[in-house]
Amino acid sequence: MFGLNKRDTGLIAIVTVLVILAPFILNPFPEGSAMAQFNAGYPDLMQRFVIFGIFAIGFNLLFGLTGYLSFGHAAFLGVGSYGAIWMLKLFSLNVIPSIIMGVIVAGIFALAVGFVSLRRSGIYFSILTLAFAQMSYALAYSVLTPITGGETGLQIKSTDSPLLSNLEPGEIGRASLFGLDMRSSFEIEMGDWLFTFNTGYYLAGIVMILAFYLAIRITRSPFGMMLRAIKSNQQRLNYTGLNARPYTLAVFVISGMYAGLAGGLMVAMDTQVGPERMFWTASGEVVLMTILGGAGTLIGPVLGAGFIKYMENIISKINKGILEQWFAFMPDGIEDLLITLVYPFVGKGWHLTLGLMFMAVVIFLPGGLVEGGQRIGRVFRRRDRKSEHAEADAAKQRNTPAE
Amino acid sequence: MGILEVKNVGKRFGGLQALNDVNLSVAENSVHAIIGPNGAGKSTLLNCFVGKLIPDTGSVMFDGQSVLGRKPYEINQMGISRVFQTPEIFADLTVMENMMIPCFAKRDGAFRMHAIESIPNEKDIIAKAEHMLEDMNLSDHRDMHAASMSRGDKRRLEIAMCLAQDPRLLLLDEPTAGMARADTNNTIDLLKRIKDERDITIAIIEHDMHVVFSLAERITVLAQGTPLVEDTPDNIKGHPKVREAYLGETQTAA
Known part of the structure; x- marks a missing residue:
């Protein structure tokens, strides 16, 4: 369907269902219960899941297919965000033009950065992209303050009056989709459960499904095959009459535009931007997401993004009080011991947990979470086959007359 | 006038004069072998044909056009394909994908x-690629990762990939290096068949005299960066200068 094969259609169908039902799926625990803090079904976090999903999908097109490891992708996200917020401030409070602007600005910037950086490959390419990103960050912080708002960043102010809006003087504009406020939600209560459906989340979710669909098409296209060929053997590619440069530049720009799309959506959800969005740790995070989920796989980056954002927002909220609650049923001495042991891994220590999990994945599952899933699937299939064999053997024995 | 005309080519690496005033003419639709002892400059010369190296002096003309200063992919698009000493294929891709890529390159150009x-x-691409695989007896490996094939199969795949572009000149850099006798003979038969079936010029660098004398119509002997002689295989066999170069009889003769 839609030019996809059966498996890919199935994959995108699953993703679509998950995105639509996320407010239910991510809120499995009733409000007020001890487990409620593991609920991730609130708009702010769900938006982050899908937006970082888009960011990682785009990054994976570059890194997963060609093997070029960009260490400065957050710069495109940041530049896209700045483009988007200026559109909201000056042109229209509708988020569509602002998101499009984010994509365009990031694409142009990626063209410039890619043109220079792609002259080198391997570690030198990574360093060049990192240098560009840190330069952008430093500039946004200092000399470009008139455009970027410097340290405080940019937000919609009461003095802003976009061209296509009729705000009362002094009214602060709100980002909307043809009049539908991005921040509006409606809630359903079912017994003890509370489910929130947020406009912004669904906009971002639909955009992510489209972005995911496009990424599958690109991966399965002849162009995608050429990109994998670049990763596999660039020498053979050159001696097969193919010029690797425009291929890598094209995918670099596409990847930058995905980052810009993510940046634009961030602005649409929460109308503010700061330069820290371009800091190198933000670039590193998308690398982690992609590798954790499974570089070069279709769904991996989305999983990785969800995983890291969940850890960042949920594990980091567990504090000493909550641990005490959990272990309250134990004898005092053991309780204290357990709390002391667990405490470094939660709350502010969530990075430690993430780091350990990342190491475990890289060492034991080089293909990321996707490989983990495949291995589990294989174990089950093997067990099925074994039990079939066992039954067949049993049947055979029953049919053999006893001597 | 040959399809490949090499005039006065020289190349120096630091203190080493790798090529010195090389003149060579490869006639269209012939099989031309370049032989010589280790370090004679055979590979350097080949690299000058495909854009990997640019000679310091002289000219390399393919079909009346200079190849010097062009990128490898441009030279390939002119009609020169190269087979490497160790098979260079897309190891992470399937055999079929390996075969489709040169078909795309032929149809759509460099990008x-x-x-x-x-x-x-x-x-049309799939049909062509499948036909090539069948022709090379590789259809059974169609969906296999190219990396998991045997050395001989990899070699055949690489040759098939080069042929899919319908090159006018096929360059082979020691195509049977490290092969068992049986594989070597298969490769010889394959190259003979290619020669018979197509309008193609083959230039081959080879150590193995068995291969050279079974295939070549002309042989150039290179020693210390300079062509010693160029002649038919029969004349080369007994040529004193060739024996000198290979067996090092220079001093005893002097």
Whole structure:
């Protein structure tokens, strides 16, 4: 369907269902219960899941297919965000033009950065992209303050009056989709459960499904095959009459535009931007997401993004009080011991947990979470086959007359 | 006038004069072998044909056009394909994908932004690639990763990939290096068949005299960066200068 094969259609169908039902799926625990803090079904976090999903999908097109490891992708996200917020401030409070602007600005910037950086490959390419990103960050912080708002960043102010809006003087504009406020939600209560459906989340979710669909098409296209060929053997590619440069530049720009799309959506959800969005740790995070989920796989980056954002927002909220609650049923001495042991891994220590999990994945599952899933699937299939064999053997024995 | 005309080519690496005033003419639709002892400059010369190296002096003309200063992919698009000493294939891709890539390169040129098309719709490419695989007896490996094939199969795949572009000149850099006798003979037969079936010029660098004398119509002997003689295989066999170069009889003769 839609030019996809059966498996890919199935994959995108699953993703679509998950995105639509996320407010239910991510809120499995009733409000007020001890487990409620593991609920991730609130708009702010769900938006982050899908937006970082888009960011990682785009990054994976570059890194997963060609093997070029960009260490400065957050710069495109940041530049896209700045483009988007200026559109909201000056042109229209509708988020569509602002998101499009984010994509365009990031694409142009990626063209410039890619043109220079792609002259080198391997570690030198990574360093060049990192240098560009840190330069952008430093500039946004200092000399470009008139455009970027410097340290405080940019937000919609009461003095802003976009061209296509009729705000009362002094009214602060709100980002909307043809009049539908991005921040509006409606809630359903079912017994003890509370489910929130947020406009912004669904906009971002639909955009992510489209972005995911496009990424599958690109991966399965002849162009995608050429990109994998670049990763596999660039020498053979050159001696097969193919010029690797425009291929890598094209995918670099596409990847930058995905980052810009993510940046634009961030602005649409929460109308503010700061330069820290371009800091190198933000670039590193998308690398982690992609590798954790499974570089070069279709769904991996989305999983990785969800995983890291969940850890960042949920594990980091567990504090000493909550641990005490959990272990309250134990004898005092053991309780204290357990709390002391667990405490470094939660709350502010969530990075430690993430780091350990990342190491475990890289060492034991080089293909990321996707490989983990495949291995589990294989174990089950093997067990099925074994039990079939066992039954067949049993049947055979029953049919053999006893001597 | 040959399809490949090499005039006065010289190349120096630091203190080493790797090539010195090389003149060579490869006639169209012939099999031309370049032989010589280790370090004679055979590979350096080949690298000057394909754009990997640019000679310090002289000219290399392919079909009346200079190849010097052009990128490898441009030279390939002119009609020169190269087979490497160790098979260079796309190891992480399937055999079929390996075969399709040169078909795309032949049809679409050095770059085309076909990012939305889907591969199953490229009927003509698939047909051509499958035909080439069948012709090379590789159809059984169609969906295998190229990396998991045997050395001989990899070699055949690489040759098939080069042929898929219908090159006018096929350059082979020691195609049977490290092969068992049986594989070597298969490769010889394959190259003979290619020669018979196509309008193609083959230039081959080879150590193995068995291969050279079974295939070549002309032989150039290179020693210390300079061509010693160029002649037919029969004349080369007994040529005193060749024996000198290979057996090092210079001093005893002097």
